[in-house]
Amino acid sequence: MKVLSRTEEIVLLSIxxxxxxxxxxxxxxxxxxxxxxxxxxxxxxxxxxxxxKKGLVRTVKSDPLPERGGRSKVYYEITPKGKKALxxxxxxxxxxxxxxxxxxxERE
Amino acid sequence: MDSKNKSxxxxxxxxxxxxxxxxxxxxxxxxxxxxxxxxxxxxxxxxARIWLGKQIxxxxxxxxxxxxxxxxxxxxxxxxxxxxxxxxxxxxxxINITGLSLGLACCILITLYIHFELSYDSFHDKADNIYRIxxxxxxxxxxxxxAATPAPLAFSLSEEFPDIARxxxxxxxxxxxxxxxxxxxxxxxxxxxxxxxxxxxxxxSFPLIQGQPEDALQEPHSMIITNExxxxxxxxxxxxxxxxxxxxxxxxxxxxTQDVPPNSHFRFKFLVSFATxxxxxxxxxxxxxxxxxxxxxxxxxxxxxxxxxxxxxxxKFVPFLERHFNQKISDFDLYLQPLQEVHLHxxxxxxxxxxxxxxxxYVYIFSAIAFFVLIIACINYMNLTTARAASRAKEVGxxxxxxxxxxxxxxxxxxxxxxxxxxxxxxxxxxxxxxLPVLNxxxxxxxxxxxxxxxxxxxxxxxxxxxxxSAAGIYPALFLSTFQPLNILRGKFYPGVRKVxxxxxxxxxxFAISISLIIATLAGRSQLKYCLNRNLGxxxxxxxxxxxxxxxxxxxFESIKSSLLQNPEILxxxxxSSLPGKTIGRRGFxxxxxxxxxxxxxxxxxxxxxxxxxEIKEGRNFSREFSTDVEDAYIINEAAAExxxxxxxxxxRLFWRGDRNNKGEVIGVVKDFHFKSLHQEIEPVILxxxxxxxxxxxxxxxxxxxxxxxxxxxxxxSWEEFFPGIPFEFFFMDAQMDRLYxxxxxxxxxxxxFTFLSVIIACLGVFxxxxxxxxxxxxxxxxxxxxxxxxxxxVVLLSKEFIMLVVISNVIAWPVAYYVIHRWLQNxxxxxDLNIGTFLFSGILALIITLFSVGYQSVKASLVNPAGALxxx
Numbered sequence: 001m002k003v004l005s006r007t008e009e010i011v012l013l014s015i016x017x018x019x020x021x022x023x024x025x026x027x028x029x030x031x032x033x034x035x036x037x038x039x040x041x042x043x044x045x046x047x048x049x050x051x052x053k054k055g056l057v058r059t060v061k062s063d064p065l066p067e068r069g070g071r072s073k074v075y076y077e078i079t080p081k082g083k084k085a086l087x088x089x090x091x092x093x094x095x096x097x098x099x100x101x102x103x104x105x106e107r108e
Numbered sequence: 109m110d111s112k113n114k115s116x117x118x119x120x121x122x123x124x125x126x127x128x129x130x131x132x133x134x135x136x137x138x139x140x141x142x143x144x145x146x147x148x149x150x151x152x153x154x155x156a157r158i159w160l161g162k163q164i165x166x167x168x169x170x171x172x173x174x175x176x177x178x179x180x181x182x183x184x185x186x187x188x189x190x191x192x193x194x195x196x197x198x199x200x201x202x203i204n205i206t207g208l209s210l211g212l213a214c215c216i217l218i219t220l221y222i223h224f225e226l227s228y229d230s231f232h233d234k235a236d237n238i239y240r241i242x243x244x245x246x247x248x249x250x251x252x253x254x255a256a257t258p259a260p261l262a263f264s265l266s267e268e269f270p271d272i273a274r275x276x277x278x279x280x281x282x283x284x285x286x287x288x289x290x291x292x293x294x295x296x297x298x299x300x301x302x303x304x305x306x307x308x309x310x311x312x313s314f315p316l317i318q319g320q321p322e323d324a325l326q327e328p329h330s331m332i333i334t335n336e337x338x339x340x341x342x343x344x345x346x347x348x349x350x351x352x353x354x355x356x357x358x359x360x361x362x363x364x365t366q367d368v369p370p371n372s373h374f375r376f377k378f379l380v381s382f383a384t385x386x387x388x389x390x391x392x393x394x395x396x397x398x399x400x401x402x403x404x405x406x407x408x409x410x411x412x413x414x415x416x417x418x419x420x421x422x423x424k425f426v427p428f429l430e431r432h433f434n435q436k437i438s439d440f441d442l443y444l445q446p447l448q449e450v451h452l453h454x455x456x457x458x459x460x461x462x463x464x465x466x467x468x469x470y471v472y473i474f475s476a477i478a479f480f481v482l483i484i485a486c487i488n489y490m491n492l493t494t495a496r497a498a499s500r501a502k503e504v505g506x507x508x509x510x511x512x513x514x515x516x517x518x519x520x521x522x523x524x525x526x527x528x529x530x531x532x533x534x535x536x537x538x539x540x541x542x543x544l545p546v547l548n549x550x551x552x553x554x555x556x557x558x559x560x561x562x563x564x565x566x567x568x569x570x571x572x573x574x575x576x577x578s579a580a581g582i583y584p585a586l587f588l589s590t591f592q593p594l595n596i597l598r599g600k601f602y603p604g605v606r607k608v609x610x611x612x613x614x615x616x617x618x619f620a621i622s623i624s625l626i627i628a629t630l631a632g633r634s635q636l637k638y639c640l641n642r643n644l645g646x647x648x649x650x651x652x653x654x655x656x657x658x659x660x661x662x663x664x665f666e667s668i669k670s671s672l673l674q675n676p677e678i679l680x681x682x683x684x685s686s687l688p689g690k691t692i693g694r695r696g697f698x699x700x701x702x703x704x705x706x707x708x709x710x711x712x713x714x715x716x717x718x719x720x721x722x723e724i725k726e727g728r729n730f731s732r733e734f735s736t737d738v739e740d741a742y743i744i745n746e747a748a749a750e751x752x753x754x755x756x757x758x759x760x761r762l763f764w765r766g767d768r769n770n771k772g773e774v775i776g777v778v779k780d781f782h783f784k785s786l787h788q789e790i791e792p793v794i795l796x797x798x799x800x801x802x803x804x805x806x807x808x809x810x811x812x813x814x815x816x817x818x819x820x821x822x823x824x825x826s827w828e829e830f831f832p833g834i835p836f837e838f839f840f841m842d843a844q845m846d847r848l849y850x851x852x853x854x855x856x857x858x859x860x861x862f863t864f865l866s867v868i869i870a871c872l873g874v875f876x877x878x879x880x881x882x883x884x885x886x887x888x889x890x891x892x893x894x895x896x897x898x899x900x901x902x903v904v905l906l907s908k909e910f911i912m913l914v915v916i917s918n919v920i921a922w923p924v925a926y927y928v929i930h931r932w933l934q935n936x937x938x939x940x941d942l943n944i945g946t947f948l949f950s951g952i953l954a955l956i957i958t959l960f961s962v963g964y965q966s967v968k969a970s971l972v973n974p975a976g977a978l979x980x981x
Contacts, residue, residue, distance in 0.1 A: 023135070023139075024135055024138065025139050025142050025143055028139070040163055040166035040170065041139055041140060041163055042169065042170030045128075045129075045135075045170065046171070048132065049129060067141070067145050068141045069121075069137070069138065069145075071135075072138065073135075074135035074138065
């Protein structure tokens with residue numbers, strides 16, 4: 001299976017971390033906090049849409065809410081396939097990092 | 109807070125609605141609303157709005173990128189299907205692309221031509237304010253337009269009317285065909301020698317490469333030459349300040365200009381200062397013309413001040429004209445012709461500065477042809493694409509079932525059309541660059557595709573394929589996208605059965621256009637043939653004419669004449685001031701019982717009428733037995749006798765040179781002869797005698813021989829004996845007369861080609877439609893054969909329908925073609941009668957061509973084994 005792109009990985013991990021409360025606003029907040037960069041709504045939805053198309057997440061709608069202009073919250077939920085993809089990606093990372101940690105403090 | 113305040117401002121919502129990819133739109137809009145509401149509650153309205161604006165701005169690229177990503181994948185799929193279809197249906201694709209490419213190539217060529225014609229004289233910076241003076245004389249109700257004006261006119265006008273900023277006179281005498289120009293040992297005879305005032309460089313834009321534009325043409329004996337001439341005479345050395353002998357006068361080169369662009373209505377190679385004309389060397393060219401108000405031989409151009417109106421200005425001319433022009437000439441007026449109209453709107457202007465003026469009618473005719481060929485090609489495309497519907501139906505059905513909506517399908521099919529058109533356009537451009545040299549040689553033109561503006565062309569190409577692709581593709585797209593998936597996949601649907609009528613209509617339109625074009629081409633040809641073969645009132649065959657431009661020729665005429673006449677193959681030798689087909693001057697005459705007016709007149713000698721093979725209808729020819737003939741005798745043509753209202757013309761009086769003492773008598777009436785092209789009625793003309801030893805322009809020889817080349821060689825030899833150093837030039841009278849129809853000949857050739865192409869394209873269309881219809885009726889044919897139908901009866905059955913279509917097309921085409929041809933023939937004073945034969949022939953031709961295109965398919969269908977056809981299911 002393909003290794004996830006960095007953005008996709010970040011988005012997926014955030015969804016996983018947020019558990020029950022993963023929808024557009026919260027995902028964007030978390031991702032912005034972790035990366036220290038202010039993500040635009042568009043920038044979040046592009047990878048969200050892609051992972052959804054790939055079947056790595058699925059969506060569940062809440063009841064319509066007034067603060068969303070009468071719209072539902074669309075919650076994202078990681079599918080087993082998504083989890084598998086995350087683990088695979090982690091494995092790739094880990095195996096790449098083996099033996100590199102000791103270099104971390106070396107001076108030039 | 110009510111819920112309305114919490115939702116997004118309307119405009120932003122509307123904007124986002126359109127920007128955000130459909131699949132995430134719902135949830136993203138919710139997010140926008142939620143955060144917007146939160147910020148608004150915490151920080152107030154304005155910070156919320158600012159945040160919203162910023163967010164929208166920042167989000168757009170991501171949203172767009174995302175939607176492109178997905179539509180890109182679809183696009184890839186569309187391309188794949190499009191190319192698969194092209195490959196699978198080789199014949200269809202071939203017909204389609206060939207038809208479109210041919211049609212487009214025609215269009216591109218014609219566009220080039222039209223663009224060129226319309227661009228005449230537009231390269232002058234001040235083109236919008238430059239006008240040419242045209243004289244209008246109303247003579248017995250007929251308006252005569254003439255481009256030639258008296259020399260003093262232009263400057264007298266500019267002195268009197270402050271609206272005129274500058275005036276230019278140009279002199280380019282038509283009676284001198286070639287000028288003798290020599291440099292050291294080398295002598296050439298050049299045609300394009302013009303004389304002009306120094307203001308020409310200020311009014312027109314002929315930039316100098318070398319020399320000072322301010323004073324290049326100020327002094328007498330100075331001139332500007334073009335780059336081409338500089339190369340020809342001086343090679344690589346600098347010609348500035350060098351001297352050339354023009355007409356035996358030494359003239360210094362004071363400037364070199366870029367070659368005059370081909371889209372200039374006058375094209376000089378030598379531009380001599382006007383002041384030079386006053387020098388004694390040019391006396392025998394201009395005589396007393398320079399300050400004579402009655403000698404109309406100069407072209408006058410005016411540069412008006414910015415904002416001045418030519419129409420208003422013209423109105424003020426009346427008192428000026430009364431003061432300066434002969435009172436006896438009634439109904440005289442001036443017209444200021446805008447410079448950019450000179451090339452296309454000078455039809456029937458006499459004494460024009462150039463012979464190459466075209467006519468706006470030809471621009472219209474060719475635009476119409478281009479438009480029709482394009483329509484035929486597009487119809488073809490529509491027809492073939494809808495005919496192919498059967499093979500696309502399953503695809504459409506499947507796409508609809510997996511969720512494609514109609515808009516997407518329309519997009520897909522339109523996209524296919526555009527791609528196909530792009531391919532066709534590229535092929536068309538290749539065809540154009542191959543065809544241009546051929547066309548140029550046929551049409552005697554010089555267009556080129558300017559590949560310098562490559563990006564511009566590329567943009568144009570894309571735009572054109574987009575527009576045409578949409579135009580030709582919209583019907584098939586709409587049609588194909590209506591299929592109901594359920595019906596198609598159940599195999600119950602036979603696409604196109606209902607829509608066949610529409611397609612037949614298209615074929616009828618195609619054929620009507622093609623038939624009209626065929627009729628027009630044929631009728632044009634017969635008119636042309638008529639022009640070339642009509643009895644002109646003189647015998648144009650076997651006549652050689654030698655233009656005379658040297659004094660010694662004039663003086664030695666009698667000696668060379670008697671020497672030539674010793675050859676039994678030379679029947680007659682005559683001299684004259686002009687000839688039919690050449691410019692004929694007008695001189696003021698007062699025929700008895702009429703008014704003074706300028707009338708065509710030719711100075712001839714005793715032998716002119718027999719040499720030309722003209723016939724005397726009444727009276728006698730000029731005779732050596734009557735010594736008074738030289739001064740006092742006139743021969744007029746029938747048209748003159750009629751116009752002067754003389755029942756018996758013989759013995760009637762004629763006065764000329766504006767003097768009642770200069771009278772003469774009509775001694776004969778010559779049968780009408782055409783001295784202009786057949787576009788014009790035969791006008792009154794007066795023949796009078798050349799005084800002995802006076803100047804004349806043409807020496808004309810009637811011959812009777814089997815071997816023209818040897819005879820010409822003989823004439824050349826005698827010429828060189830008598831006039832060593834003067835080059836021998838000649839032309840054949842018949843060729844000279846035929847040249848009057850050069851434009852028509854060219855038009856005929858070019859429109860013939862385009863007609864041929866349009867017929868081919870239409871045939872391709874019929875072929876496609878026939879294939880489709882035959883396929884549809886495979887089962888029917890099978891059953892008919894099983895029941896005992898013969899192969900020939902099936903061919904007839906299948907062809908019958910197309911014969912009907914062609915017949916209907918004829919019914920439509922005939923009146924249209926009749927009307928157009930009739931209009932065109934009005935250009936000719938002498939014309940053919942349209943006969944039904946042309947129409948019938950075109951109709952039958954179309955029928956035969958159709959039968960051939962349909963024949964292949966129907967024969968193939970009739971020979972199929974019925975068992976195979978019926979197993980189809």
